[in-house]
Amino acid sequence: MKVYQTSQIRNVALLGNSGSGKTTFAEDLLLEGKVIDRRGSVQAKTTVSDYSEVEQLYQRSIYPTVLYTEYKDTKINFIDTPGSDDFCGGIFSAFRVVDAGIMMVNAQNGVEVGTETIERHAESHNKPLMMVVNQLDSDKANFENTIESLRQAFGGKIVEIQYPYNPGTSFDSIIDVMQMKMFKYKADGSYETLDIPAGEADKAAELQQKLIESAAEYDESLMEIFFEEGSLTEEQMFKGLKLGLKNRECYPVFCASAANNIGTRQILDFIVNVMPSPAEIGEEKTTSGEVVPCDASKPASLFVFKTSVEQHLGEVCYFRVMSGKVSEAMDMNNAQNGIKERISQIYISAGRKREKVSDVVAGDIACTVKLKGTRNNQTLNAGTDWQYPATSFPNPKFRTAIKAAVESDEQKLGEALNRLSQEDPTILVEYSKELKQVIVSGQGEHHINILKWNLSNNYKIEVNLLAPKIPYRETITKVALADYRHKKQSGGAGQFGEVHLLIEPYYDGMPEPKTYKIDGKELTLNIKGKEEYDLEWGGKLQYYNCIVGGAIDARFMPAILKGIMEKMEEGPLTGSYARDIRVAVYDGKMHPVDSNEISFKLAGRNAFKEAFKKAAPKIMEPIYNVSVFTPGDCMGDVMSDLQNRRSIIAGMHSVKGFQVINAQVPLAELDKYSTTLSSLTSGRATYEMEFAEYQQVPADVQSKLLKAYEEQEKDE
Ligand SMILES: Nc1nc2c(ncn2[C@@H]2O[C@H](COP(=O)(O)OP(=O)(O)OP(=O)(O)O)[C@@H](O)[C@H]2O)c(=O)[nH]1
Ligand SMILES: [Mg+2]
Missing domain, CATH: 2.40.30.10 (Translation factors)
Incomplete structure (x- = not known):
């Protein structure tokens, strides 16, 4: 192949809801460029793009696939992306290297949730888009409804360049209002150029007028010509559209039947003539x-x-x-x-x-x-030291614990997971010391099942997927005191340490500790020293030395803190991390011979444990901000399901024809949410989630958790 120069290159992502026909369309594009000499099909598992075994098994794209075609002295690189939300990572990788996208829309369904979410991703990556209404050969194709849904979603950006003359099973002709011609396709992908049939003349003229007005809007000099002449030439329309497209002000709409290679050549012409080359856009x-x-x-x-x-x-x-x-x-x-x-x-x-x-x-x-x-x-x-920023991927929304079915495979599993998460950056793997589980997160249950398939088939490792534990936290809700004496005398050297401490809930900006009234007693603290720790697992620990009269030597204070920290790492209620606590050691006792660090560590640890239990302890759980995008007709079902998940609905609004519900939902209630949402809405809704904060669990949940922990302790 010859070396193409930058201005002769186009980089385009094939985008769209799952099943819109991207992979099928890629066959047409490659055939036209003679990269292949016959078209394969998804059903026959013969497409160029879906070449991995697992894609053929599921008959859908899972990975972004790089393709190219040569057309009119231009090399066009395509990245065929997966439409399913579970594999959206591929879209983010593609956006990193393409200069524009083609959004395929299934004429049977109009705008789908994938169309809407992927358009949002294109917007945040500032990528120009053109639209291709596909599957116009289907008996259920409805071009008018599809355009209507596109307008509802994307408003004035939708500019019709073409419309189908005879949509449905005998579809073969497209009316093009830029060229004011009709293209009648033959089975081999070639076409005849015909005059627009008389019956379509008015409609075509009206659409052309709209197209001209739109094209003029994107460029001032064209606007002047339009005012003077009332029209634009085809070349001028190209110029206007090129600007409008590049600035994401317009999404030109084309027609196709990817299954029958209809419409491909006009789309390729448009890519070559109008879509930006990397030289124009690629800095x-x-x-x-x-x-x-x-x-x-x-x-x-x-x-x-x-x-x-x-x-x-x-x-x-x-x-x-x-x-x-x-x-x-x-x-x-x-x-x-x-x-x-x-x-x-x-x-x-x-x-x-x-x-x-x-x-x-x-x-x-x-x-x-x-x-x-x-x-x-x-x-x-x-010869340079540039570094380009890494691609950022969406947050995970499905988590599971994973374990090798055979214990001796554990190490092999770790290595395989590491490799697979490098290939697919939306797979995150974490060994959680806290939960004592390997947690794998991804974009959905199907995403994780594909991972499991890969482990089994490509790495020969069988795994079990287990319910992931929730990283609970423990804290206290009131002030409490405890004294603890650690004393041991058996044979040789003894152990002695006594610690009196106060604990109270910590919150941002709270005043320094001073006077307390507890159990009828008044206690005044004299601060000698203060330490503050940002805990690895979130939240804070404040540690005050308020010892008076040398009751405990300052050299034992670190040992007491160590004992407290040990208990913070394994909270007294359920063994979860404790957080947001202030501890003040205000009294105690030493023994001239038997006191040592270990004694004070144990005294500190047990005093803390006792005080913690008296301080109305509470379990806290992680809460996530969840945004659900759903078609309006599914709103009721989605909402009542959310309410069953202890959610707090924070608001609702509509975006591009979809309803968006914002809610705060406990992580414990989000197990397999993607699967439920998908079945509630027949796959027409999607959602995003992001960690928000820790909140106390309700009393009934707390007692369930305490009971479960007790049982577990008994078993161990
Ligand atoms: N009738 C008809 N069927 C089509 C057309 N284009 C695609 N299909 C069928 O629609 C199904 C999905 O096509 P794909 O090309 O795999 O769709 P995709 O957009 O790549 O889907 P994902 O890879 O899941 O994102 C397949 O069964 C195709 O044969 C078309 O123009 N007409
Ligand atoms: Mg595909």
Whole structure:
């Protein structure tokens, strides 16, 4: 293949709700560019894009796949992304390296939840979009309703370039109001250009007028021409749309039947003529704020946006050339870890099909193998030290505990999970010392099931998925006192330490401790020393030395603190971490011979435990902010389900045709929420969640937890 220059490249993500037809459409795009000579299908498991075994098994895309086609002296790189919310990580990886997106919309369903959420992601990544209404050959296709739902969701951004002449099972003709022609497609993807049928003339003229007005709006000079002449030429429309598209002011709408290769060529023409090249849009900011233009004359730098382990090749790193030209046998430096890498081979890829090339220039997407120490999200440079920011991925929303079915596989499992989470950065793995579980988080139950499939089939490790424990916390709600004497005399040296302490709930900005009235007694503290700790598990511990008259030597204070800390790490109620507590040691006793650190540690620990139990202790649980995006007709079901989960509804509003419910929900109630939400709404809703704070659990939940802990203690 020839070396394409930056201005001859387009990088486009194929986006859209699951099942809209992206992978099918990719076959058409590649056929038109003669990258393949016949089209495969999802059902026959023969598509270029869904080439992994697990994608073929589930008949849907799971990973972002890099593809390319050559059309009219342009190399167009496509990334076919998964539409299912469980695999949305692939969209975030793709957005890192494309300059625009094609949103496929299924004409049978109109705007779906995926259309809406993915458009929001495109907005936050500032990516221009065009829309393709697909599946117009289906008997249930409804173009008018689809356009209506698009307008409802995206308002004035929707600009119709085309509409179907005969949607439904005999669909073969598209009316194009930019060219004012009708394209009648044949079975081989070629088409005849015909005049618009008389019966459609008025409708086409009206739509063209709207198109011209829109195109003029995006550019002042065009607006002047429009005022003077009342019209624009096709070239002027292109110019206006190019600006509108680039600035995300318009989403031009095209028509297709991906299954029958109808509409593909006009879409390819539009990509070449109107979509921005990396030279026009592709500058990048480094982590130190330097702006690097996507320019082949600059030093070479590349960004790795995807890695995967592939048959016969080992680990493949997919990258975009951010600047300069990357050539075979080039030596590059890893900006993150300083490792020197040689780019031994460069391939351009269309799914599994790869072609070796000698050079790739700024803006192009390619892959390489055999890198020693370069991972996803890292930068390689030749002659510069730029570092591009890592891609940020959405928060996880499904968690589970994982355990190897055979204990001897535990270590192998750890290594495999590590590898898999590098390949898919939306899989997070954490060994929780606190919960004594390996917790794996992802985007949904299906996401985790695919992980399990991978472990079983590619790593030969069978695992069990278990209910994840909740990281509860313990705290107190009132002031309490306790004295504890640790005394041991058996044979040789004895042990003696006595500690009197006060504990009280800590809150931000509380005044220093002074006078207390407890159990009818008045107690005044004289502060000698104060220490404050931000606890690793959240919250605070304040530790005051208020000893008077040398009752306990200052040298024993650290030992007492150590004893308290030990109990904080294994709270007295349920063994969870304790937090937000103030402790003041105000009295005690020493023995001239028997007192030592261990005695005071034990006295401190037990005094703390006793005081804690008297201080109306409470269990706290993690609360998450949850935003659910649901179609209006599912609102009632979603709401009542949320209410059954001890949620507090914070508000509701509508966004782009969807209802958004904001709620605060305890993590303990979110187990498998993605699965329930999906079944409540037939997969038409989605949600996001983010940790908010710890809150006390209600009394009934507390007593259940205490009982469960007691049982567990008995068993152990
Ligand atoms: N009738 C008809 N069916 C289509 C068309 N495009 C795709 N399909 C079918 O719709 C189903 C989904 O197509 P895919 O290409 O896998 O859809 P996708 O958007 O890649 O889906 P995900 O990978 O899950 O995001 C398959 O059964 C296709 O055969 C079309 O234009 N017409
Ligand atoms: Mg797909």
